[in-house]
Amino acid sequence: MKAIVKPTPRLGGTINALSSKNYTTRYLLIAALADGTSTVYFPAHSEDSDAMRRCIRDLGAVLEEDNEKMIIRGFGRHPKHVSELNVGNAGAVLRFLMSVAAFCPEVTFINAYPDSLGKRPHDDLIDALKQMGVEVEHREGKLPITIRGGHPHGGKITVSGNVSSQFLSSLLFVAPLLDEDSEITVLHDLKSKIIVGQTLEVIAQAGVKIEASDDLMHYKIPGKQQYTPQNYTVQGDYPGSAAILAAAAVTHSDVTVLHLAEQSKQGERAVVDVLRAMGVDLTHENDTVRIRGNQKLTAGEFDGDHFTDAVLAMVAAAVFAEGTSRFYNVENLRYKECDRITDFVNELRKAGADVEERQSEIIVHGRPQGVTGGVEINAHYDHRVIMALTVVGLRSEQGLIINDAHHVAKSYPHYFEHLLSLGAQIELVQE
Numbered sequence: 001m002k003a004i005v006k007p008t009p010r011l012g013g014t015i016n017a018l019s020s021k022n023y024t025t026r027y028l029l030i031a032a033l034a035d036g037t038s039t040v041y042f043p044a045h046s047e048d049s050d051a052m053r054r055c056i057r058d059l060g061a062v063l064e065e066d067n068e069k070m071i072i073r074g075f076g077r078h079p080k081h082v083s084e085l086n087v088g089n090a091g092a093v094l095r096f097l098m099s100v101a102a103f104c105p106e107v108t109f110i111n112a113y114p115d116s117l118g119k120r121p122h123d124d125l126i127d128a129l130k131q132m133g134v135e136v137e138h139r140e141g142k143l144p145i146t147i148r149g150g151h152p153h154g155g156k157i158t159v160s161g162n163v164s165s166q167f168l169s170s171l172l173f174v175a176p177l178l179d180e181d182s183e184i185t186v187l188h189d190l191k192s193k194i195i196v197g198q199t200l201e202v203i204a205q206a207g208v209k210i211e212a213s214d215d216l217m218h219y220k221i222p223g224k225q226q227y228t229p230q231n232y233t234v235q236g237d238y239p240g241s242a243a244i245l246a247a248a249a250v251t252h253s254d255v256t257v258l259h260l261a262e263q264s265k266q267g268e269r270a271v272v273d274v275l276r277a278m279g280v281d282l283t284h285e286n287d288t289v290r291i292r293g294n295q296k297l298t299a300g301e302f303d304g305d306h307f308t309d310a311v312l313a314m315v316a317a318a319v320f321a322e323g324t325s326r327f328y329n330v331e332n333l334r335y336k337e338c339d340r341i342t343d344f345v346n347e348l349r350k351a352g353a354d355v356e357e358r359q360s361e362i363i364v365h366g367r368p369q370g371v372t373g374g375v376e377i378n379a380h381y382d383h384r385v386i387m388a389l390t391v392v393g394l395r396s397e398q399g400l401i402i403n404d405a406h407h408v409a410k411s412y413p414h415y416f417e418h419l420l421s422l423g424a425q426i427e428l429v430q431e
């Protein structure tokens with residue numbers, strides 16, 4: 001699908017935030033790891049959440065669903081012995097399930113997206129799984145990956161955290177089910193640290209005990225625990241909503257997004273503060289964010305690691321700010337669906353933005369007068385690139401054509417529909 005994004009000076013209306021991708025993957029997983037029946041209310045429906053749903057079903061979970069909920073009978077620490085799993089393009093699903101696969105004799109994760117997930121590194125998790133007695137066959141740390149497990153053991157485990165927090169989260173989900181107690185130490189830095197808080201939150205909701213140090217670098221995990229079946233309610237998704245809020249911020253707008261919890265452990269909740277710091281007229285009350293945009297933004301400096309999945313949307317807003325903005329501490333954006341620094345900066349430049357890259361920074365020299373546009377954008381298989389470039393297109397002189405825009409469905413299948421309902425001029429062409 002192509003998205004033809006036309007200049008749109010005004011947006012207005014109210015939308016419901018989509019359900020959180022990262023809570024959905026976690027709740028589906030701990031429901032599958034429970035012995036008994038859990039219910040997940042308002043799960044996200046996207047390619048990534050579908051990937052988790054499909055894989056836990058393949059591994060033996062029994063699912064029933066209607067419009068508002070999924071009822072899941074879990075398999076505990078005894079998944080079905082499947083030989084192959086397909087996680088689509090979902091990094092978190094792959095990494096979380098690599099540890100679950102350690103309970104199976106032999107599972108191969110296939111390489112369904114060689115140009116996206118197929119390029120991402122998983123070495124740090126592979127090293128940790130080996131310490132647990134699991135044999136892993138891989139191609140230089142990348143897919144396809146075969147896990148030969150059966151009887152993983154606990155004990156002292158180290159894992160590097162400087163590429164992705166998903167490796168640590170993966171171990172935290174599985175370690176409580178092992179016979180032995182475990183002690184996990186995170187080596188180097190821990191990137192996307194905030195999201196580990198979501199992992200610990202959902203694990204605790206299922207009655208499982210983990211003792212975490214204040215800096216989230218050390219964990220003591222008693223073995224032989226069980227996830228208690230529970231009812232879970234998925235909150236609204238900040239990373240996806242960040243793109244809608246960015247669109248509102250760069251136009252003349254009156255846009256309201258409902259169901260964005262004020263007390264949330266999603267790091268991307270910070271976009272509310274980021275946009276405020278950029279001078280956007282914004283309120284956040286009763287879990288509702290309302291923006292009255294007047295196209296005026298001011299530049300700022302931000303530690304992007306605090307809101308990793310919303311950096312691209314905030315950069316898109318900064319493209320139109322007065323002054324130079326800096327998004328630092330974002331090197332691990334290079335290891336996502338594409339290289340979200342080099343690839344993204346190249347697409348922004350094509351659109352007419354004045355942006356620079358450093359190894360771990362994106363620098364934006366704002367153009368309040370707008371950008372030229374009038375070019376075709378390569379999506380690089382990346383939903384967040386698609387969402388962010390759409391924001392830029394709305395405020396361009398000649399619009400933008402975003403190729404392969406269907407990849408937006410990785411996390412936010414209704415993104416264009418939501419923007420259209422706010423009055424965005426976007427034409428979707430099926431190819």
Ligand SMILES: O=C(O)C1=C[C@@H](OP(=O)(O)O)[C@@H](O)[C@H](O)C1
Nearest residue numbers: 022092164165166192195308309
């Ligand atoms: O744990 C998770 O669900 C996620 C962790 C983050 O990845 P990294 O830890 O690799 O930054 C984030 O970007 C991703 O969308 C989801």
Ligand SMILES: C=C(OP(=O)(O)O)C(=O)O
Nearest residue numbers: 089090091092093309336
């Ligand atoms: C990086 C992302 O997801 P994942 O790592 O799960 O593929 C994302 O949703 O932006």
